[in-house]
Amino acid sequence: MRDEPKGKGEAMRKVAVVVLAVMASVVLAASTLAESANKEECVTLVKEAAKWINDKGFDTAVAEINNKEGKFVTKNTYVFLMDLEGRLLAHPFNPQYIGRTLLENKDTNGKLYIQECIAIAKSGGEGWTEYMHPTPEEMKKPTPWKEKKSSKKINFVYRVPGKDLVVVAGFFE
Secondary structure, three states: OOHHHHHHHHHHHHHHHHHHHHHHHHHHHHHHHHHHHHHHHHHHHHHHHHHHHHHHOHHHHHHHHHOOOOOOEOOOOEEEEEEOOOEEEEOOOOHHHOOOEOOOOOOOOOOOHHHHHHHHHHHOOEEEEEEEEEOHHHHOOOOOHHHOOEEEEEEEEEEOOOOOEEEEEEEEO
16 A cells, blocks of 8 residues: 555656646746747848938938937847947937947956947948846846846847948847
């Protein structure tokens, strides 16, 4: 008789393991789908912004990229614009940096992430990069930079066809 409860306990453990495995698979699949959707959104936005630059003109596009409520800002991402020297030309949330060269910007691990964006734009014209950076919520906290918690940010970099301009959009993993 004692074997029966032991058998029930093993069966329950097996069921629990299967349930946990299924739950982990669902979470992983959801995470993968979310990242895929975010990546697709970034690609669409930067290519649309590049098209605006070429079709509607630089000044019109810059005004729209700088607009916090414009067509290049979504719930998950936003577009910003640089030239090939790393000078920020448009940004909807950090207008104080417009006109500055950002080539020496480092992530929290010391990676020169803007230089990597420029290298991607110059070499293949488009591609992905990732770096560690505090989220916007973390940036709002009054803690010093070195104490801010970093998260992985994934950016799509796209060189505007026929121009020395780079459009970037990213999201936090």
